Amino acid sequence: MEGINLFPLYLSFRVALTATLFSLLIGLPAAYFLSRKRGKVVDLLDTFTNLPIVLPPTVLGYYLLVLLGRQSSIGKFLEDNFDIMIVFTPTGAVIAAAVVSIPYMIKSSKTAFHEVSEDYLNAARLLGRGELNIFCTIVVPIAWRGVAAGLTLSFVRALGDFGTTLMVSGSIPNKTMTMPIAIYDALQAGDKGMANILVLIMTTIAVVVLFTINSLERKMKKEVK
């Protein structure tokens, strides 16, 4: 058991937590917007946000490379002005993880926001509150379980991503090698002990997360009744 390199574990958590933070910042307002508006454009946007779920991870990774690679205009701009490189860096891993996990954040929160009656919002409006204030004091507190479920789901999705991350940030040991990639790498190298430990860690996290989400959803249903 000696010489187990825990760097992938550390990197994975760092990447997944940062990516979840981004999912929260982008996904929450997006979910609220999608839950309150109706129309063809909104439907289209809704479909678009679900795309990362159905697209093969490698396809998604390819798009990200095209969009953010050193040859692309965005990639060039970031490199020239801020000295930020995305491809083959941990930053790239964060972006890849965020893109694959945002849909889960949006989906779960959107359903929860949908359940918040328009009457509560109207009541708060007539009690003198602005929209942002209402979002923070009424909508999120009422829908928090759905938001929490979305947050957990997007965290595990970010933690477990393999294909997209591999495409964007590669598998440089001690730099961009996350846990799922390390498992593959260990197996390739015939290091079964290492693979077993990493697999055990990932499985434990998955079980805990599933349990949490289930109990959140059960309580949510109870509260609706």
Add this chain to the structure above:
Amino acid sequence: MLEASFTKSLGDFTLKSSFKVEKGVMAILGSSGCGKSMTLKCIAGLFKPDGGEIHLNGRTLFSSDKRVNVLPRNRNIGYVFQNSALFPHMTVRKNIAYAAKGLRSQNISEIIEKMQLSGLENHYPYQLSGGQQQRAALARTLIREPELLMLDEPFSALDNHLKHLLELELLSIIRSNYNGIVLLVTHNIEEAYRLSDNIMVMDKGLNLQVSPKNELISKPANVAAARITGCKNFVDVEITGETENYHILRSGSLCMQAVKTGAAPDRRMIAGIRAHHIILFPPEDIRENVYNGTVLEKIEGVFSVTLILDCCGKTLRAEADKSHMPRLASCDGSTIKVHIPPQYIFLMEG
């Protein structure tokens, strides 16, 4: 004073509302889907009218010409929703405190006591009865001292046997703690009559009549208003003559006298007669408007009897006190004397 005059289209439904309220309680009466709630929501600013004006105590809340549309939060309007809309994640006290935020020297405990909510401050909405929920919602609204208070069918979610009590209780609380304008939406004429000073009748997006409540009952502006206020009998009549005090009306072989009110009517009108105004077994000394009515059907209610009568070829509905029951029992399917008091026949344009 509230002055509103606006239009709003939603799909193939069009709302055209135009009215003025000075003070006191005005009921907005109409069947479901007639635009009552939408009227309130337009005034509150939750819906934007397509055009028109809304003024409250001299302040313009909405004007399509001047491009004014004050945000709901700045309108100073109180709104009590059908289902109370208390925030489910806050206690009664927190709900009220939420409304009181940013206001000067508001005493939350005082309003809790006034609204008879003492002891329930730390309860969550789901732990309250329907009546308590509405009182809490009222407290939350009144603490902001709104210039206009709107109640959107506040009793419809309550059990029937409690409704009556709670209505009176809630209204007496409102009358003793609030002296602005109150708009009360309801589909029940009884409720509207009991609780309001004036009634506005709405049908299919139009307001048909705005008048003091007794005037609405004695003289509805048109057939739709009469129907919504509970009138059951409508007879097409021809005005064949007049005496000093009466119009002479004729419809087939039915000839009636009706007390003159207001302007001279057209030749062809519709006469409205409320079911409970028809008198069964009138005293012998009454001569005018007395007919032989054949009892076609008898429907027994809890406290009254409804009769379907054939009167000179016209089918009329009469509602009578149950004290007539013994006499009615013996004359099933036969003919009885009925009297239509001339002062209760109202004429409407067809």
